[in-house]
Amino acid sequence: MSLLHRPASKGVHFKNYKRGCQNMPARVAALPVKAVVAMAQSSGPEAKPVVSVGQRVENGQLVGEAQGPFSANVHAPNPGHVTGIYSIDLPAGRRCAAVEIETGGAFKMAGERAPRDYKLLLKSDILHSLAKAGAVGMGGAGFPVHAKYDIKGRPVDFLLANGCECEPYACADYRLMLEKSREIAEGIAIAALVLEAKEVLVCVEESGAAAGRAVLEALQPLEVSARLKVLENKYPQGSEKTLVYETTGRIVASDRLPIDARCIVSNVASLYSVYQAVALDQPIVSRYVTIAGGAVAFPQTLEAKIGTPLDFLFEECGGFKNRPARIIAGGPMMGGAAMDLQTPLTKTVGLILALSEKEAQKISQTACIGCGACLKACPMSLAPALLYKLFIAGQEAAVAKMGLADCVECGACSYVCPAKLPLSQAFGPAKKKLKAFEKKEDNAWQKK
Amino acid sequence: MAKKIAHEKTLYAAPFILGKRSTGGIMLAVAIALLPAAAWGLLIYGWPAAQTLGGCLAACLAFEILCGLCRGQKTLFDGSALVTGLLLGLSLPAGQPLNVCVYSSFFAVVATKWAFGGLGSNWANPALAGRAFALAAWPQAMSQSAPLNLNQPVVAALRRLLGLPSAAPSGIGGFSAPIDAGSSATPLSLLKLARQNESAWPQQPLADIAQNLKGGSIPLTDIELFFGMAGGSIGEISTALLLLGALFLLAAKIIAWQAPFACLGVFSLLVWLFGGLPWGFGLAGGDVLFHLCSGGVVLAAFFMVTDTASLPASGSGRLLYGALAGALLFAFRIFSPYPEGAAFAVLAANIFSPAIAGLTLPKPFSSALAKREGRRV
Numbered sequence: 001m002s003l004l005h006r007p008a009s010k011g012v013h014f015k016n017y018k019r020g021c022q023n024m025p026a027r028v029a030a031l032p033v034k035a036v037v038a039m040a041q042s043s044g045p046e047a048k049p050v051v052s053v054g055q056r057v058e059n060g061q062l063v064g065e066a067q068g069p070f071s072a073n074v075h076a077p078n079p080g081h082v083t084g085i086y087s088i089d090l091p092a093g094r095r096c097a098a099v100e101i102e103t104g105g106a107f108k109m110a111g112e113r114a115p116r117d118y119k120l121l122l123k124s125d126i127l128h129s130l131a132k133a134g135a136v137g138m139g140g141a142g143f144p145v146h147a148k149y150d151i152k153g154r155p156v157d158f159l160l161a162n163g164c165e166c167e168p169y170a171c172a173d174y175r176l177m178l179e180k181s182r183e184i185a186e187g188i189a190i191a192a193l194v195l196e197a198k199e200v201l202v203c204v205e206e207s208g209a210a211a212g213r214a215v216l217e218a219l220q221p222l223e224v225s226a227r228l229k230v231l232e233n234k235y236p237q238g239s240e241k242t243l244v245y246e247t248t249g250r251i252v253a254s255d256r257l258p259i260d261a262r263c264i265v266s267n268v269a270s271l272y273s274v275y276q277a278v279a280l281d282q283p284i285v286s287r288y289v290t291i292a293g294g295a296v297a298f299p300q301t302l303e304a305k306i307g308t309p310l311d312f313l314f315e316e317c318g319g320f321k322n323r324p325a326r327i328i329a330g331g332p333m334m335g336g337a338a339m340d341l342q343t344p345l346t347k348t349v350g351l352i353l354a355l356s357e358k359e360a361q362k363i364s365q366t367a368c369i370g371c372g373a374c375l376k377a378c379p380m381s382l383a384p385a386l387l388y389k390l391f392i393a394g395q396e397a398a399v400a401k402m403g404l405a406d407c408v409e410c411g412a413c414s415y416v417c418p419a420k421l422p423l424s425q426a427f428g429p430a431k432k433k434l435k436a437f438e439k440k441e442d443n444a445w446q447k448k
Numbered sequence: 449m450a451k452k453i454a455h456e457k458t459l460y461a462a463p464f465i466l467g468k469r470s471t472g473g474i475m476l477a478v479a480i481a482l483l484p485a486a487a488w489g490l491l492i493y494g495w496p497a498a499q500t501l502g503g504c505l506a507a508c509l510a511f512e513i514l515c516g517l518c519r520g521q522k523t524l525f526d527g528s529a530l531v532t533g534l535l536l537g538l539s540l541p542a543g544q545p546l547n548v549c550v551y552s553s554f555f556a557v558v559a560t561k562w563a564f565g566g567l568g569s570n571w572a573n574p575a576l577a578g579r580a581f582a583l584a585a586w587p588q589a590m591s592q593s594a595p596l597n598l599n600q601p602v603v604a605a606l607r608r609l610l611g612l613p614s615a616a617p618s619g620i621g622g623f624s625a626p627i628d629a630g631s632s633a634t635p636l637s638l639l640k641l642a643r644q645n646e647s648a649w650p651q652q653p654l655a656d657i658a659q660n661l662k663g664g665s666i667p668l669t670d671i672e673l674f675f676g677m678a679g680g681s682i683g684e685i686s687t688a689l690l691l692l693g694a695l696f697l698l699a700a701k702i703i704a705w706q707a708p709f710a711c712l713g714v715f716s717l718l719v720w721l722f723g724g725l726p727w728g729f730g731l732a733g734g735d736v737l738f739h740l741c742s743g744g745v746v747l748a749a750f751f752m753v754t755d756t757a758s759l760p761a762s763g764s765g766r767l768l769y770g771a772l773a774g775a776l777l778f779a780f781r782i783f784s785p786y787p788e789g790a791a792f793a794v795l796a797a798n799i800f801s802p803a804i805a806g807l808t809l810p811k812p813f814s815s816a817l818a819k820r821e822g823r824r825v
Contacts, residue, residue, distance in 0.1 A: 012467075027575075161749035168465070243811065253525040253814035326464055333463040353464075361459055366526045367568040372704070373469070380813040383761065403812025411463035418469040419568075425461040 008104035011234040012412045022171035026301040035307030036344040040096035042071030043142040055082045058108040062097045070157045072144045073134035075283035080104040091329035094338025115279035118190045127196045133277030139267030142348040157262040159197035163204040164238035168329025172288040172350045175301045177211035187275035200226040206233045228325035236410040240265045242379045254405035291317045295324035295355030311341040325360035328353040333411040366419045374413035380406040384413035385425045391430045396437045475527025477619045477702045481693030489682035496594035497682045507553035508533030535575035540685020544596030552578040554743040572798035573755040595751040673741035684744035694750035703754040704783035710770025718778040718797030748790045758798045765808030
């Protein structure tokens with residue numbers, strides 16, 4: 001039952017979200033023999049290793065120290081010995097250092113401590129706990145939570161708890177909301193406290209309405225002013241800017257953040273890690289992740305430790321039932337291709353896919369026929385085909401004027417294009433070029 | 449390099465899944481939508497129509513392959529040459545000599561499309577441009593058509609079903625056609641001739657024509673026109689089958705409704721208001737049904753105006769463009785000396801298409817906010 005039913009709006013309406021495993025409870029995955037803890041697990045600079053090879057580490061011990069306010073701490077998920085510090089390639093090509101820890105010895109602590117009362121904490125304590133625990137945005141961006149919540153007195157009208165899991169195959173947030181609703185609710189309450197948010201909006205899609213209701217119920221005893229927003233099933237419903245617009249009607253400009261519209265958007269998994277960091281005073285070393293795809297024998301959601309290699313996770317799900325054509329960390333629409341099965345799990349990855357040869361798309365491009373499907377699909381009201389043509393032709397001023405800066409690289413345009421043009425694939429580099437171009441323009445403007 | 453996991457031709461950057469629609473699929477759907485009307489044209493005109501249609505198809509495909517070879521591309525399977533060949537063939541009168549087919553195919557495929565950069569870069573609908581070229585270069589041949597065979601078994605059966613009398617010897621159903629039996633005139637060409645040479649015509653047929661145009665109960669000729677028993681180009685005579693194809697395309701979302709409906713809407717409105725004036729029936733006296741069912745308006749509205757490469761991409765742009773095309777169709781229908789101005793009318797609208805597209809681009813998400821704050825976007 002949707003509380004907010006709208007006629008077909010911009011975006012992609014998938015016929016089949018392929019969430020066959022969403023009704024299976026999450027299972028705690030086994031501990032890997034070797035954990036490879038990547039230093040780059042946030043949107044900012046990578047952390048610096050603070051351990052050395054041969055050193056004994058305990059589970060939860062700091063192994064990577066944040067470098068600056070936009071970086072995040074990284075901790076060991078398993079007790080053991082550091083057997084190597086080397087460079088690894090993360091999916092989508094980011095290269096960073098990693099600390100390899102071979103599991104061995106006793107756990108310092110297993111299970112959870114009794115939670116502390118967050119209402120007794122100062123705001124600065126809360127922010128400090130978040131920074132210490134290395135909490136980052138778990139929806140994929142990895143923006144450090146302590147930096148996001150350090151708003152320095154700016155007003156916040158709405159805290160949006162984003163449970164709109166809009167990518168196909170993804171159901172980790174759904175399972176998390178159903179199974180850990182009490183903890184997420186407490187995380188929301190902590191966030192609302194530190195932000196002094198006037199109201200909380202729990203946002204879910206129609207397919208996740210039951211999960212949203214569970215969280216809302218858990219919020220009742222916590223004296224937080226909260227409402228449930230059930231939104232239309234479409235991609236990209238969970239995209240930050242369109243979410244703010246669809247729930248509050250406020251527009252977040254291309255170079256601004258939601259705080260400028262007096263809103264804060266946090267993924268439900270991030271809010272769960274807020275609970276872990278503040279109430280339990282624990283570092284973030286695990287997360288719910290869905291392993292799915294046509295090549296996986298038994299797709300399911302696992303509660304896995306960061307640093308677990310992908311092949312271990314696939315084995316936990318019964319291995320491959322046919323030869324995978326593409327391994328993806330993240331969703332099929334915005335994820336990154338993994339070229340190596342030894343790549344480890346990081347905090348920002350909530351979905352791991354092994355697409356079978358039938359599911360993975362082959363490239364067969366034709367010229368743009370001007371059908372306009374991309375205009376209908378773009379959630380930011382851009383004209384992707386035209387932007388693409390202009391960018392290819394090197395017309396950077398025109399591209400800037402047409403609003404490329406608004407592009408969130410959701411991939412909806414590429415999905416609907418009958419000519420199979422690499423639209424959103426081009427917009428990533430295009431946006432970078434645009435930034436450089438605009439900087440040059442600004443300098444020229446100021447010189448005048 | 450580490451052991452290759454992935455297939456060589458799969459995508460390397462997100463999104464890794466793509467929608468089912470493809471260029472070739474869209475073109476194939478358009479071709480399928482044209483088949484009923486094509487079949488009817490072949491049925492009723494016989495061998496001459498097969499010659500013309502086949503000639504155009506073959507020539508278009510051949511030129512597509514040739515241009516592809518020159519440019520080093522293999523574009524045969526994107527289906528655009530198939531659709532161009534079909535549309536061009538269907539918009540020519542039956543029995544055209546082979547040279548008309550070949551040269552207009554050349555103009556359509558090579559001059560309109562490939563010379564400007566290939567698929568998607570054509571400045572006008574290629575089939576339309578080819579047809580206009582043929583009209584301009586061979587006016588005599590293009591005004592002649594092979595005769596209709598109204599005694600063909602299927603056609604005769606349909607006539608009986610509709611309660612129509614068995615076929616007149618040659619010509620256009622309800623009209624008596626004082627033209628030599630070698631070529632059959634279309635209702636429109638007859639009308640134009642009648643207006644130009646009023647003295648040369650006996651009063652009776654003109655009065656009949658006027659009577660049939662006036663309206664009241666649907667005149668005999670309108671039913672014949674709608675079901676494709678009156679003269680015209682191979683594909684444009686059967687409005688009924690064209691509408692069937694158009695319905696299929698609309699339901700499958702291959703074409704957008706804005707352009708054809710705006711086109712037909714504006715055309716009908718203008719014809720209704722002003723179409724009766726040349727015959728002295730005053731305002732709001734035009735015979736909309738007659739004008740809609742003759743002269744390839746339905747073919748133009750659903751298959752030419754909707755050619756996506758020459759169409760603005762946004763919904764509002766398509767409405768505007770459709771309206772312009774409808775108005776031009778009306779103007780050419782009533783005021784031009786050519787019997788069929790549809791080709792030139794839509795061509796003229798094509799030329800305005802980029803300007804309309806530029807005016808109706810969607811407004812980016814944050815430009816509204818930027819305007820409010822007075823910032824540079």
